[in-house]
Amino acid sequence: MFLRHAALRSLLLSCAVVMTALPSAAQKPFSIDDVVVRARELAAAPYQAPVSNLPPAFANMQFDDYMKIRPRPERFEWHDQSTPFRLNFYHQGMQFNAPVRISEIVDGKAQEIRYESERFDFGDLKFDKQSTSQLGYAGFRVLYPINQAGKLDEVMSLLGASYFRVIGKDQVYGLSSRGLAIDTAPPGGEEFPRFREYWVQRPAPQDRELVLYALLDSPRATGAYRFVLKPGADTVLDVQAHVFVRGDIGMLGIAPLTSMFLYGPNQRWPEHQNNFRPAIHDSNGLAIHAGNDEWIWRPLNNPRAVAISSFQVENPKGFGLLQRSHDFHDYEDLKDRYDLRPSAWIEPQGNWGKGHVTLMEIPTADETNDNIVAFWVPEAPAKKGQALQLNYRMHWTKNEPALHAGNNAWVRQTFQTPGERYQPNLIRQPDGSTALMIDFEGPAMADLPANAAVQTQLSTSPNAELLESSLQPNPPIRGWRLTMRVKVKDPTQVSEMRAALALNGKPISETWSFQIPPVPAPPKPAAAPTPAPAAAAQPAASPPQQAPAAPGVKP
Secondary structure (H helix, E strand, O other), X not given: OHHHHHHHHXXXXXXXXXXXXXXXXXXOOOOHHHXXXXXXXXHHOOOOXXXXXOOHHHXXXXXXXXXXXXEOHHHOEOOOOXXXXXXXXXXXXXXXXXXXXXXXXXXXXXXXXXXXHHXXXXXXXXXXXXHHOOOOEEEEEEXXXXXXXXXXXXXXXXXXXXXXXEOOOOOOOOOEEEOOEEOOOOOOOXXXXXXXXXXXXXXXXOOOOEEEEEEEEEOOEEXXXXXXXXXXXXXXXXXXXXXXXXXXXXXXXXXXXXXXXXXXXXXXXXXXXXXXOOOEEOOOEEEEEOOOOOEEXXXXXXXXXXXXXXXXXXXXXXXXXXXXXXXXXXXXXXXXXHHHOOEEEEEEEOOOOEEEXXXXXXXXXXXXXXXXXXXXXXXXXXXXXXXXXXXXXXXXXXXXXXXXXXXXXXXXXXXXXXXXXXXXXXXXXXXXXXXXXXXXXXXXXXXXXXXXXXXXXXXXXXXXXXXXXXXXXXXXXXEEEEEEEEEEOOOOOOEEEEEEEEEOOEEOOOEEEEEEOOOOOOOOXXXXXXXXXXXXXXXXXXXXXXXXXXXXXXX
């Protein structure tokens, strides 16, 4: 009897050991479901703004000093692991004043990566070492040997609000993406959602992709995100986004992209004429592949006033901000290498329904300001309590032609110049019009004979009068060139033009959708004040009226 009881106790003990070794429901591997639960709970609670924990030495830091804080390679995360990936961290400082929590997922369990000041080389910065004891990380970078075996290269950066940037082989950072955009366009003030917490799954030695999760928080929205990063010649990022609306939102921007356009051949203001560089931009156009298979190309502008364009699209197949030229001689910039900056192409997964792609262009005087924003806006307004799930794939690429089908053609470049006419003596003379030259290239026209009956489908808005147009082969690029002259009736109003090439009545190119931004009318001279009688009291001078600032792109 005693033996049977002892055997039973041994059996029960063995079962208990086995049971503790098996994952219970509460111990299931970490997944997007865990982040969704957190996001839903956040949305049901009042918003709590992040609080700065920076001591003065870091809060008042200038950019040059912030850049002196470098991560130590020997302290990179996973430096002692057999994986091609590494992580290193951004230190807090400047506007990055609230820490983000970063955890590592190992064997299905998440554990926070604690802040350690020893991970950083602070250079010659002078500060009380004890002041860093309560600080944290502002974000992180992902490194991977993308260009050369055994040499780590940065392929993804996550820093500030919900911003992130990605590059592929032989690329340098250019445009950025964000988790979500809220009321970016006027009249409301923009709200910048923030990734407040990250979880990164430790990759196995054989893994060539990295999985990470992010928790988004904002006064009017929360979100749970799953990213799968696949570095390569074109780096691909798969995004799974669960958004919970905390309060009504006027304009909810999905898959937002942020870029910079100062000038290019399609638009140069007088102040750019003496710059030796032919073009300065991270992107030079918005491309859209609509659900009905139409392709649209909208060259970017640096307008004199904020400009917002909207393109209605149902179930978009793709959209993005593209850098269509990667020829060094189109930029001549050895320092910033705009020729190596990638395009970002959003490929929706599944049907997104009705909505529109919004493009926002903000005036900028120099290349340090991001002034271009593009995103998808669902047709139905985002209301409090609503939950959305939208998945998409991002291509960070320099191979823009690969985005098109083999039976299509696209705009290689747009040139804008003052229009002119030949005089009887063959001397050209400006006539006050605007000349535009649009080069089309691609498989659809590469093998067309010079006498092919290619037609132009062309239209203008009422403010632009079409004076003449011509179409001719462009043998050097195995394409065609459309030349047109238009007369802008009122320069203070916007002018729009659209053009596409067709063969036998069927479009063979994307639609070129061009805008000449308005030039603000010069202010009227102030009337001379009427002298007041000597005995009369003069009214107090009114304070000068300050124009509202253009909405910012970055916090």
